[in-house]
């Protein structure tokens with residue numbers, strides 16, 4: 001029942017909402033489906049692979065409820081929040097072909113390697129100068145540069161500092177708990193969220209709009225030979241072309257979505273590597289055996305590194321960046337789940353964290369055991385809802401292949417070049433904002449393993 005008027009908002013407003021909701025579902029014997037209210041919003045939550053599949057993979061929950069801040073920041077016109085109609089399909093198709101296809105992901109390998117070179121050089125300098133390496137800032141900057149260059153190309157790099165600040169401000173606004181998302185209080189502006197969103201949206205329109213305009217002018221004079229997403233958008237055939245405002249919205253969304261997930265996941269993985277030195281040594285051994293120690297790890301080596309992939313899966317299981325799958329779904333019509341009637345307009349959430357920590361789904365769920373994925377082949381791309389960190393169904397994360405390619409190759413390179421040791425006890429406390437971050441940044445010592453002559 002929750003509290004009068006507020007319902008279960010206090011649980012949801014917590015930075016550990018996934019844990020509180022998992023506890024509630026388990027203590028009320030409501031893992032398959034739990035109904036609650038968040039203010040005036042009706043919500044159902046699945047903490048079970050079967051009902052999660054029904055919610056994610058069917059067509060009944062193909063829209064998303066939109067938060068006020070997300071609407072004001074233009075995400076309603078982009079992929080993540082557009083209703084599942086023609087416009088959304090059109091955007092997903094364009095992004096699937098020009099940003100996320102195997103060819104596009106492979107075309108960005110040079111960029112991934114260059115950013116890895118820069119990060120590794122900074123690791124060495126930090127260790128030498130300060131005697132400790134703070135990975136978080138480095139991963140965030142690397143991830144931001146990587147996504148900004150994939151989207152805009154290097155010619156717009158003079159605007160990257162500004163764009164980075166805008167992404168940071170956007171995260172803060174979207175992660176701020178806003179009562180208005182749960183009560184129709186149109187005239188109020190708690191915490192000044194609305195005012196700040198309007199200001200940021202105007203800035204995004206100006207900065208991204210200027211980059212688009214500048215590129216249009218340049219490309220009308222030059223042959224388009226760029227490999228970035230903006231160039232692809234500008235070269236679309238007439239019938240597929242997007243309006244300027246839609247272009248700004250999707251470019252902004254991809255930068256926004258593509259930055260934090262990769263950096264946060266890598267920080268969790270490195271925390272586990274520092275904590276489990278035996279596992280770190282085992283994966284380094286795998287890399288040395290298949291790649292050697294006189295050249296860098298490349299994308300093409302990753303299929304030969306099953307233990308490295310198993311580590312990534314195990315961290316996605318224990319520390320999923322989207323424990324509640326980041327953004328919820330909305331029932332587009334009346335539907336039954338598990339024979340329970342769910343009226344149209346109900347918000348549906350999947351507690352992936354609860355599923356991946358459930359002892360009836362995973363043996364020994366609290367233990368860090370990458371070997372479980374060597375013993376059993378489990379796909380993480382969405383078809384198996386025991387572990388679906390990228391969601392599933394029509395609204396599954398379109399950036400999953402790009403995200404994984406980046407995580408795999410950067411992780412391999414960090415571990416190939418250095419041995420990572422704790423600079424202070426590793427603290428695995430969580431903090432759920434838009435994604436689930438480590439509450440305390442990881443601090444490490446490194447010892448160099450290989451000296452490479454060239455990339």
Ligand code: HEM
Nearest residue numbers: 079080257258261322325389390391392395396397399403
């Ligand atoms: C480790 C990396 C990542 C994780 C764990 C992740 C996770 C997710 C999850 C859980 C969803 C919701 C899926 C659902 O409702 O079923 C999602 C949606 C989305 N993700 Fe990702 N993501 C990652 C990387 C990326 C990247 C690199 C991009 C783009 C550059 C991206 C763009 C998107 C977009 C646009 C959506 C909305 C899809 C839609 O509503 O149709 N993601 N992601």
